[in-house]
Amino acid sequence: MFYWIAERKPVRQLILFFISFALISAIAGCAxxxxxxxxxDQVKACQVDDANDKTSIDAGIDDxxxxxxxxxxxxxxxxxxxxxxxxxxxxxxxxWLCGWSDSTHRPDFDIVxxxxxxxxxxxxxxxxxxxxxxxxxxxxxVKTEDVxxxxxxxxxxxxxxxxxxxxxxxxxKQNITDDMIKSVADVARNEHRKLLxxxxxxxxGELVIxxxxxxxxxxxxxxxxxxxxxxxxRASAAIPLAFPPVRIGGALQVDGGTGALVFYKGGxxxxxKKIKTHFSKSANDIASTRPxxxxxxxxxxxxxxxxxxxxxxxDTDSTNDWIVSVGLRAIDCLTRASNRxxxxxxxxxxxxxxxxxxxxxxxxxxxLTDSSKFVPAEMSKLFDQGRKFGMQYGAExxxxxxxxxxxx
Numbered sequence: 400m401f402y403w404i405a406e407r408k409p410v411r412q413l414i415l416f417f418i419s420f421a422l423i424s425a426i427a428g429c430a431x432x433x434x435x436x437x438x439x440d441q442v443k444a445c446q447v448d449d450a451n452d453k454t455s456i457d458a459g460i461d462d463x464x465x466x467x468x469x470x471x472x473x474x475x476x477x478x479x480x481x482x483x484x485x486x487x488x489x490x491x492x493x494x495w496l497c498g499w500s501d502s503t504h505r506p507d508f509d510i511v512x513x514x515x516x517x518x519x520x521x522x523x524x525x526x527x528x529x530x531x532x533x534x535x536x537x538x539x540x541v542k543t544e545d546v547x548x549x550x551x552x553x554x555x556x557x558x559x560x561x562x563x564x565x566x567x568x569x570x571x572k573q574n575i576t577d578d579m580i581k582s583v584a585d586v587a588r589n590e591h592r593k594l595l596x597x598x599x600x601x602x603x604g605e606l607v608i609x610x611x612x613x614x615x616x617x618x619x620x621x622x623x624x625x626x627x628x629x630x631x632x633r634a635s636a637a638i639p640l641a642f643p644p645v646r647i648g649g650a651l652q653v654d655g656g657t658g659a660l661v662f663y664k665g666g667x668x669x670x671x672k673k674i675k676t677h678f679s680k681s682a683n684d685i686a687s688t689r690p691x692x693x694x695x696x697x698x699x700x701x702x703x704x705x706x707x708x709x710x711x712x713x714d715t716d717s718t719n720d721w722i723v724s725v726g727l728r729a730i731d732c733l734t735r736a737s738n739r740x741x742x743x744x745x746x747x748x749x750x751x752x753x754x755x756x757x758x759x760x761x762x763x764x765x766x767l768t769d770s771s772k773f774v775p776a777e778m779s780k781l782f783d784q785g786r787k788f789g790m791q792y793g794a795e796x797x798x799x800x801x802x803x804x805x806x807x
Contacts, residue, residue: 432646433630436623442648445617445627447595447608462591463509476754477701480508480524484515484656485708486638487770490778491760492520492708493538494785500528501786502793506702510593514655516708518596518635522575522611525594526582537574539779543772545570547642564633564642571629580615580628587612597655598634601644606658609635641771660738661705661745700754704800705746707759710766711739756800758792760785 434442463477482492499505505528513521519537523530547562586592594611609631618624627647634645634652644651712735746755760766764784767777792800 433626478506479510481661482513482517483707488708489516490538490781491785492706494782495789498786498789499793501790583615598652599658601651703753
């Protein structure tokens with residue numbers, strides 16, 4: 400009977416159309432490698448590797464501290480900013496950064512790292528307060544359809560995700576322009592600051608750290624690296640199952656949040672200890688003439704600023720007595736507990752040597768109805784709350800921001 404129906408010309412054409420469209424969609428998804436014009440070795444060179452002097456954090460810290468010494472900035476603290484994932488909750492971190500700028504105490508970060516939506520924020524945070532207006536626009540006007548579109552349900556069996564993210568690729572290209580990537584390269588060359596983001600290699604399950612400052616500098620000689628830069632940002636935000644993975648240099652890369660809430664991996668905390676050597680050298684240079692100042696510099700600690708685009712505190716929720724609601728609520732509780740535990744471990748390891756500053760959405764701030772949906776009205780309110788907190792904590796210039804269990 401099916402054979403008879405399929406033989407009917409209009410029906411047969413419709414079936415062929417659906418099959419063809421599904422195959423084309425699958426092929427298109429597999430063919431969108433932003434590093435297609437680069438070799439595997441060229442892509443590998445853009446990943447942080449302690450054995451690779453071009454991208455090692457060690458070499459970057461040495462160059463940055465030498466620059467600060469030449470510019471007379473070596474008496475100032477060394478500051479690292481880490482930005483977490485959080486989808487639409489990124490409005491909180493964007494607001495915090497803008498409020499911090501309003502306080503006039505926001506530093507030029509020596510190193511910026513980001514994951515997922517934090518990776519999308521990282522370039523703008525790295526370039527400084529001049530990009531605050533764009534940061535606000537990106538996190539208060541973007542709509543869900545500007546980030547992803549639902550796939551037609553009949554094509555899901557042929558797909559690698561529930562959603563299509565060509566709108567996100569377009570959004571990134573519109574906002575992270577070639578000129579902006581050139582600005583990143585200029586800062587990297589002139590000031591020796593570092594910009595790092597992370598994704599997860601699906602095959603190995605390992606966190607992959609990308610040196611965007613290295614990629615930006617390479618892009619000035621080969622425009623193919625501009626596509627890699629933007630492709631890495633899209634990969635870092637590619638939530639598994641929801642968003643399609645991004646094939647980069649033959650490897651499937653997904654949301655860095657799959658591997659870490661924020662990342663200090665790649666020896667970031669360990670390498671920061673080199674900074675104390677530079678502080679000691681600066682202190683020794685003035686010890687004979689300015690002993691009090693020398694002692695202050697010798698005892699300085701680097702600042703580690705962590706902005707979590709989400710809530711960490713447990714919350715109350717009226718969960719329905721239904722398997723899906725119960726399951727989703729359990730996953731949410733487990734995720735928050737895991738995030739708190741992993742963050743506490745990182746902070747405990749870092750605090751003896753660094754001033755650790757933590758910011759996250761406190762329980763007193765109304766959460767988004769659904770953080771997977773980008774609703775400008777809700778995100779604007781969250782942005783404003785983040786801005787208020789960022790300005791308050793920035794103005795007070797505290798050595799410590801929020802506590803992990805601060806519900807205020």
